[in-house]
Amino acid sequence: MNAHTSLLGIYEPGDGWLFRLPIGAKYLLMLAIAVPPAFVREAWVTAAALIVVMAALLTSRITPARILGLGAYLWVLLAVLAGYQLIVGRPDLAFAGPGSLLAAILAARMLTLTTSTPQLMDALARALRPLRVIGVNPHAATLTIALMIRSVPFLAGAVQDARDAGRARGLDRNPALLLAPAVVGAVSYAQRTGEALEARGLPR
Numbered sequence: 001m002n003a004h005t006s007l008l009g010i011y012e013p014g015d016g017w018l019f020r021l022p023i024g025a026k027y028l029l030m031l032a033i034a035v036p037p038a039f040v041r042e043a044w045v046t047a048a049a050l051i052v053v054m055a056a057l058l059t060s061r062i063t064p065a066r067i068l069g070l071g072a073y074l075w076v077l078l079a080v081l082a083g084y085q086l087i088v089g090r091p092d093l094a095f096a097g098p099g100s101l102l103a104a105i106l107a108a109r110m111l112t113l114t115t116s117t118p119q120l121m122d123a124l125a126r127a128l129r130p131l132r133v134i135g136v137n138p139h140a141a142t143l144t145i146a147l148m149i150r151s152v153p154f155l156a157g158a159v160q161d162a163r164d165a166g167r168a169r170g171l172d173r174n175p176a177l178l179l180a181p182a183v184v185g186a187v188s189y190a191q192r193t194g195e196a197l198e199a200r201g202l203p204r
Contacts, residue, residue: 011116016060018114023123026111029056033107037100043092046099053106062113070105078102 013019018026033053037046057067078098085094111120 011112011114014061014114016062016114018056018060018062018110021114023115023119024127026115027123027127030107030111033110034104037096037103041093041096041100043096043099046096046103049103050099050106053103053110057106057110057113060114066113067106067109074105 021029033049037049054067058064078101081098081101082094085091085097
């Protein structure tokens with residue numbers, strides 16, 4: 001799995017209990033796992049969140065390879081964050097900081113691995129309907145989030161693809177030559193997305 005899909009994962013139908021759980025309950029479970037470690041930077045809170053999310057995914061018959069297949073870049077980032085906390089003399093945050101980020105990512109993957117994107121977006125649109133009274137367009141907001149979900153992994157994958165192509169040509173040490181194809185790919189992707197929105201009568 002490359003960076004195009006590694007961060008959020010790919011939905012595959014299954015028969016575990018998370019697959020059968022109502023979508024609203026999944027969102028609440030995700031928040032219950034991701035929010036406490038973000039505000040309470042204690043190792044035991046982070047550890048509890050990681051244990052709960054791993055247990056939920058494993059008991060839903062999702063393999064460890066799919067759960068933890070986040071991509072090398074993310075694992076490197078988590079290691080760098082932990083190393084930084086150790087260098088600045090905060091060993092208490094060396095686990096709690098990166099661990100809270102990992103818990104939030106795994107909680108999000110709990111949704112995306114067990115629920116199709118249309119179901120996620122429909123549920124979000126329903127949840128946003130009460131906000132119409134303050135001028136929020138639920139469908140526009142949902143479309144924005146759907147585009148973000150698609151775009152972030154695509155852009156990460158574009159950088160990885162550019163790096164792989166540069167390495168094959170012996171150019172992987174030149175940042176300019178690596179970034180140029182990634183930027184071109186990002187611009188092309190944005191143009192195609194805008195054209196697709198315009199074709200459907202939606203604002204670009």
